[in-house]
Amino acid sequence: MLVVTAISAKGGSGKTTLIQMLASAMLARGRRVHVMDADADKQILEWESKSARADFGDLPRLPWPTGLTVVDAPETVEGLYHALDSFEAEGVDLVLIDTRPGEHPDTETLALACDMILVPAVPVQSDFVAALKTLTWVMRMIETLGPDDPAPLFSAVLMNADKRAIDFVTAGDDLERDAARSRVHRQDLEVFEVISTLPLLPTPVPHLAAIQRMPLTGPLGYVRDIYEQDLRHRLQAGHLSSALALCSEILGDIEAVVDAANG
Template sequence: MQVITIVQTKGGSGKTTTAMLLGSAALDAGRRVTLIDGDVNAQLGRWRDSFELAAWEAVKKPAWPEALAIMSPPETVEGLLSLLEEEEARGVDLVVIDTRPGTHTDTEDFCLISDLVLIPARPVFAEWEMTHRAVLWMDDLRASIAEGERFPAVRVLVMDAGPKIIDAATREGGLSLLPKRDQDVLMEILRLDHLDVIVPHSKILEQMGFHGPLGPAAAANARAPGGRLVADAITRQLEVARLLLAGVDEVVLD
């Protein structure tokens, strides 16, 4: 069973969206998934409720997948370890933990029991300092444990990137199209240990609470009259989620 913890020192960085994308891709791959919402706004914890309340109008809404569970974290490390043991015993393949903003002791506990820590980073100057601070926080946490003790891999994930950012990161000469400040920020992010996946900006990401897990949402819209365009947009986002999960697997299984 893989355990992924998502951290950032500020809110609105894409932590919850990252958890939803990983959950969607893992479900699509036939895995059993548990999402643990340790954030104060509980957006991830309300995902199923938001989905159930959403009015889909002409599209027949699918049932919430039985293979996807969402829960709150226990209050103690011992409780969390017991929970993880229970989830593994019932066949869960992936646990994703969303955390609250800031540098908190309980977040460090989540990180230390994980296989991978993901740090979502929006490639804009205003957020670069917070991403750098999160990376330094993980470095300090690594330095605080005894030599030889297991420590999770840490990777930055570029989130919510516009077309110019994606071109700059993936196409020769694309960097020159960015303003100098954005060039500097992107280069600094890419100098860090990062996943070779960039999550593009998308309205589908903004509507994940409405759509629910991406695979069932795409299939439901594809079956509905006039739903092909929405189904295609959701499918494109699901393809990004699959790439994200493949990047996580590559790091964890290496």
């Protein structure tokens, strides 16, 4: 069982989106996903009811994925570890923890119980400063652990990025980097330079309409299956499949990092 959280000192950075992307990817594999919603706005707890109000035109609605369960995050440390033990025993494959913005002690408790902490980094000035702050916070909380405590892994994720940011950050060599740099506005350059130095997952997340709509429609595979019922909607179904493939890559990145750390 893999346990992953998304944390950020700032709201609106993409925590909930990352959690919903990973849930979508694991559900599409036919596996079991459990989400603990510790976010103040309870977006994921309300995911199913919001989706029930989504407009799919005349398309028949499909049953909500049975592999997905969502609860409020436990309030005590004992409750948290007890819950994780029960999920493991029940055969849950992925536990995802969505958190509220800000450096709260209860968020630290949740984060330290995970295999992997994700910090979304949006390549705009205000957000990347928050990502730096969040990564510093993560390193500080890991330092509080004893030498025998299992420490979570952590990584930033380039989130909601446009093509220029992605080209810059993923440039393979100096030549590619120079070409990408020539297309970047001067005021963005500092942001992109600093983001390139962060520990980032290899797969960046571009801005995608299918991802933006996901909180209102449901897990990507579920929505794709609804659209695939009718050929008139094959374009939407295609966009959803591409978004899902991206989520699957991100999940694969995380699994690779965790596997490498476990030898």
